[in-house]
Amino acid sequence: QSVLTQPPSASGTPGQRVTISCSGSSSNIGSKTVNWYQQLPGTAPKLLIYTNNQRPSGVPDRFSGSKSGTSASLAISGLQSEDEAEYYCAAWDDSLNGPVFGGGTKLTVL
Amino acid sequence: QVQLQQWGAGLLKPSETLSLTCAVYGGFFTGYHWSWIRQSPGKGLEWIGENNHGGSTNYNPSLKSRVTISIDTSKNQFSLKLSSVTAADTAVYYCGRGRIPDIWGQGTVVIVSS
Numbered sequence: 001q002s003v004l005t006q007p008p009s010a011s012g013t014p015g016q017r018v019t020i021s022c023s024g025s026s027s028n029i030g031s032k033t034v035n036w037y038q039q040l041p042g043t044a045p046k047l048l049i050y051t052n053n054q055r056p057s058g059v060p061d062r063f064s065g066s067k068s069g070t071s072a073s074l075a076i077s078g079l080q081s082e083d084e085a086e087y088y089c090a091a092w093d094d095s096l097n098g099p100v101f102g103g104g105t106k107l108t109v110l
Numbered sequence: 111q112v113q114l115q116q117w118g119a120g121l122l123k124p125s126e127t128l129s130l131t132c133a134v135y136g137g138f139f140t141g142y143h144w145s146w147i148r149q150s151p152g153k154g155l156e157w158i159g160e161n162n163h164g165g166s167t168n169y170n171p172s173l174k175s176r177v178t179i180s181i182d183t184s185k186n187q188f189s190l191k192l193s194s195v196t197a198a199d200t201a202v203y204y205c206g207r208g209r210i211p212d213i214w215g216q217g218t219v220v221i222v223s224s
Contacts, residue, residue, distance in 0.1 A: 002154050002155075035212075043216075043217075044214040044215065044216055045155075045204075047211075047212045047213070050212065088155060090155075090210050091210070092209065092210060096157070096171075097168060098157045098159070098168065098170055098209075099145075099147075099157050099209060099210040100157070101154060101155035101156075101157075102154075103154050104154060104155075
């Protein structure tokens with residue numbers, strides 16, 4: 001069981017907007033910033049969002065992040081077929097004194 | 111751009127020691143934390159530990175008794191050793207830059223089987 005809770009699956013049609021939620025607690029999301037990763041099959045996770053809502057260079061602005069209290073969300077607008085992947089949230093956890101991750105959300109583009 | 115390239119043995123027997131190395135190319139090595147994370151179907155992404163380059167290490171308590179993460183500044187490399195492995199240690203192991211990595215190695219599949 002992962003410390004951060006994500007829905008196991010999400011789906012949308014091309015062009016749609018989808019959101020993926022990530023729920024934590026006061027020892028992680030509630031007091032720390034959140035990262036989001038995209039993982040394509042057979043590859044390493046790729047940083048998509050850092051510090052709640054910042055995009056690394058090269059990440060399209062279709063991807064956005066937000067945080068409120070002990071939860072965070074990743075939004076993908078203008079959904080494209082290449083967005084089909086697994087998405088993970090992560091945050092530092094003061095109880096563990098290390099990072100914790102969500103269980104991942106598999107996004108299907110219908 | 112910065113790239114992390116990792117390698118090490120992929121098939122181990124129970125009780126052996128897992129040994130992986132990660133080389134950092136194209137960027138600064140000093141001033142960063144260097145981490146190891148593993149991913150398995152049963153446990154998802156699991157943090158193993160970090161070395162802050164200044165010699166200070168920080169390990170997941172669940173693995174602390176078996177883990178060593180060391181750094182070789184002269185080679186821009188860092189390494190993971192996990193002793194007394196069991197089938198439960200079967201996973202894809204990733205090296206990464208940062209406490210919550212922004213850049214990841216390509217991953218190494220490690221299978222523990224007799």
